[in-house]
Amino acid sequence: MSYVPKLNDYVRWKNSHTNLEGWVYFVNKEYITIEISVKDKPDNLVNFHKKTHCCVLCYPQYWHELEYVKCRDPEDQYKSQQYRYSDPQ
Numbered sequence: 001m002s003y004v005p006k007l008n009d010y011v012r013w014k015n016s017h018t019n020l021e022g023w024v025y026f027v028n029k030e031y032i033t034i035e036i037s038v039k040d041k042p043d044n045l046v047n048f049h050k051k052t053h054c055c056v057l058c059y060p061q062y063w064h065e066l067e068y069v070k071c072r073d074p075e076d077q078y079k080s081q082q083y084r085y086s087d088p089q
């Protein structure tokens with residue numbers, strides 16, 4: 001069985017067209033996104049969005065080209081806001 005990407009996995013994607021690595025940022029049966037860079041926002045137009053995330057789409061037919069590197073420490077994982085319902089995973 002081939003690798004199935006999971007949220008917060010760090011992966012390398014290498015083939016004849018692509019050579020990148022980053023964090024799996026979104027997972028769906030139709031595609032995943034891989035976060036390849038994060039920058040501070042240059043403005044304060046929206047106060048609760050502090051960063052700009054650059055993500056690349058990866059469709060299931062290419063998941064076999066992904067190499068698992070590691071997973072984030074559970075302490076670093078996203079936590080929903082206080083008093084908010086639990087986020088579905």
